[in-house]
Amino acid sequence: MATKTWAWLTDSLHRLQPDSLPGRAGIFRIQAARGEQVSCQLGVRAAGGDEPVTVRLSCKSDSGVGVRIRRVGYVPVPHYNTPVIDGHHEGRLPGYVGDPLFEEDSLPLWPGETAAFWITIMVDRACRPGPQRVRLAADFAGRVHRYELLVDVCDVTLQQRKDFPVTHWFYADALCDYYGVEPFSDAFWPIFRRYVRNIASHGQDTLYVPVFTPPLDDVKRPTQLLKVRRRGEGLYAFDFSDVRKWIRTAAACGIRQFEFSHLFTQWGVANAIRIYHGQGADERLLWRPSTSATGKTYRTFLSQYLPALKRFLLREKIMDRCFFHLSDEPHGQAHQANYAKARAMLDDLAPWMKMMDALSEIDFARKGLVDMPIPILNTAREFLADGIPCWAYFCCGPRGKYLNRLMDTPLAKIRMSGWLFYRTGVRGFLHWGYNYWYKRKSRQMIDPFTVSDGGAAPNWAYGDTFLVYPGQAGPIDSVRWEVFAESLQDYALLQTLGVGRDDRLLSAISEYDDFPFSPSWIAAARRKLFARSR
Numbered sequence: 001m002a003t004k005t006w007a008w009l010t011d012s013l014h015r016l017q018p019d020s021l022p023g024r025a026g027i028f029r030i031q032a033a034r035g036e037q038v039s040c041q042l043g044v045r046a047a048g049g050d051e052p053v054t055v056r057l058s059c060k061s062d063s064g065v066g067v068r069i070r071r072v073g074y075v076p077v078p079h080y081n082t083p084v085i086d087g088h089h090e091g092r093l094p095g096y097v098g099d100p101l102f103e104e105d106s107l108p109l110w111p112g113e114t115a116a117f118w119i120t121i122m123v124d125r126a127c128r129p130g131p132q133r134v135r136l137a138a139d140f141a142g143r144v145h146r147y148e149l150l151v152d153v154c155d156v157t158l159q160q161r162k163d164f165p166v167t168h169w170f171y172a173d174a175l176c177d178y179y180g181v182e183p184f185s186d187a188f189w190p191i192f193r194r195y196v197r198n199i200a201s202h203g204q205d206t207l208y209v210p211v212f213t214p215p216l217d218d219v220k221r222p223t224q225l226l227k228v229r230r231r232g233e234g235l236y237a238f239d240f241s242d243v244r245k246w247i248r249t250a251a252a253c254g255i256r257q258f259e260f261s262h263l264f265t266q267w268g269v270a271n272a273i274r275i276y277h278g279q280g281a282d283e284r285l286l287w288r289p290s291t292s293a294t295g296k297t298y299r300t301f302l303s304q305y306l307p308a309l310k311r312f313l314l315r316e317k318i319m320d321r322c323f324f325h326l327s328d329e330p331h332g333q334a335h336q337a338n339y340a341k342a343r344a345m346l347d348d349l350a351p352w353m354k355m356m357d358a359l360s361e362i363d364f365a366r367k368g369l370v371d372m373p374i375p376i377l378n379t380a381r382e383f384l385a386d387g388i389p390c391w392a393y394f395c396c397g398p399r400g401k402y403l404n405r406l407m408d409t410p411l412a413k414i415r416m417s418g419w420l421f422y423r424t425g426v427r428g429f430l431h432w433g434y435n436y437w438y439k440r441k442s443r444q445m446i447d448p449f450t451v452s453d454g455g456a457a458p459n460w461a462y463g464d465t466f467l468v469y470p471g472q473a474g475p476i477d478s479v480r481w482e483v484f485a486e487s488l489q490d491y492a493l494l495q496t497l498g499v500g501r502d503d504r505l506l507s508a509i510s511e512y513d514d515f516p517f518s519p520s521w522i523a524a525a526r527r528k529l530f531a532r533s534r
């Protein structure tokens with residue numbers, strides 16, 4: 001008896017797992033604006049059989065749309081992220097989660113298992129409104145299942161998102177360690193370029209610039225763009241050539257704004273950061289790690305570096321497109337006192353610098369110590385209620401009912417990111433982990449295809465440390481990264497159509513732990529938006 005096989009189209013907001021049962025066959029419809037990228041999945045399953053069968057997926061599309069096919073890969077996730085709350089986790093864990101998207105149009109389908117293809121539709125900005133057809137053929141070793149995907153292109157052209165910067169911290173050391181290249185060598189830049197193109201293509205418009213090795217998560221491999229030379233007692237010379245190359249390369253890839261590395265140590269603002277002779281090839285420091293944050297040694301250095309930085313930014317004509325950090329995640333009275341001293345020193349040396357930092361205690365903002373606070377999501381409401389403009393971030397938390405982007409976060413919940421940012425009125429979004437492929441507080445790399453918590457669960461969450469996987473030719477996207485990017489398109493669509501933040505369409509969205517996140521709500525809300533464009 002021939003093996004029973006299934007293929008079915010489904011939306012991009014349900015995770016398919018090896019034991020997922022077949023869905024309904026038939027024509028699948030999806031709405032899109034001109035210039036928008038949308039996605040769906042084709043699930044495939046075999047009921048039984050003696051050995052795996054290779055499934056190949058091919059397609060033909062109308063001229064107004066482009067199609068990209070990728071295989072959804074499975075990665076192991078050993079536990080749910082805590083706390084476990086019914087309805088706020090997706091998948092059956094421990095088990096395998098579909099996340100990496102491989103550039104493959106075929107897959108081995110094992111008997112009794114489900115696999116999936118991720119189908120990305122790129123709608124041309126000049127596409128005529130109306131239905132556009134994508135015809136799919138899934139070939140199970142000669143047995144072909146044919147399906148039609150109907151893209152309803154609406155009479156609205158998606159405009160570029162405005163006034164909402166998005167950044168995920170980028171780790172040059174991870175590229176160097178994974179690909180075996182030296183920082184900022186000739187071999188480094190082509191790899192860097194591939195990753196930055198990926199970042200920009202997913203709606204991120206701001207890139208971290210490691211002028212100095214990012215003082216984040218303990219002592220890392222030196223990745224200092226700025227070449228520093230001591231030319232006498234207390235005198236320094238600076239070479240910005242690699243900083244310039246980083247910025248110009250990123251700008252050519254679509255990055256519009258830049259955030260510069262933190263100037264003081266993390267979690268305390270107690271010390272000067274580790275700055276190296278040259279670019280740190282021999283890890284020889286300019287001063288001891290215990291050097292005071294506001295003492296004479298570091299003040300003397302900053303009094304020369306900060307004017308040089310200002311001249312560089314003016315020459316590059318990017319001064320009005322830059323963000324500056326003082327220290328990451330200060331908290332408590334002792335940290336606040338140190339932060340105030342460091343800020344006073346910077347105000348004296350560089351009054352032109354405006355500071356933004358991830359910090360969640362509102363007193364920092366009330367006392368004017370930070371120009372743009374970035375609180376974690378579950379405290380952002382306090383800042384907004386107090387009339388304090390702010391960005392927002394999530395990292396290891398908050399979890400449970402709150403918005404996040406973890407391995408077990410429902411994909412529809414991730415897709416609500418852009419809607420929530422728009423509705424709440426935060427001014428930007430920051431996340432710490434685009435490509436952090438390390439064990440926590442170490443230089444030891446992990447295998448991202450088997451470890452998704454930096455080896456530090458439950459404190460670090462599964463799925464928090466990176467959004468892309470390292471591939472031989474460059475970044476491998478994740479399902480989470482694709483869905484988040486589409487949520488930023490939703491933000492842009494709301495802007496394009498001039499929807500007010502208090503519009504009745506958004507009335508069901510209350511807070512970061514109180515919002516609808518079903519695929520049906522998202523589809524219905526988008527239908528209502530597109531109806532307004534007619």
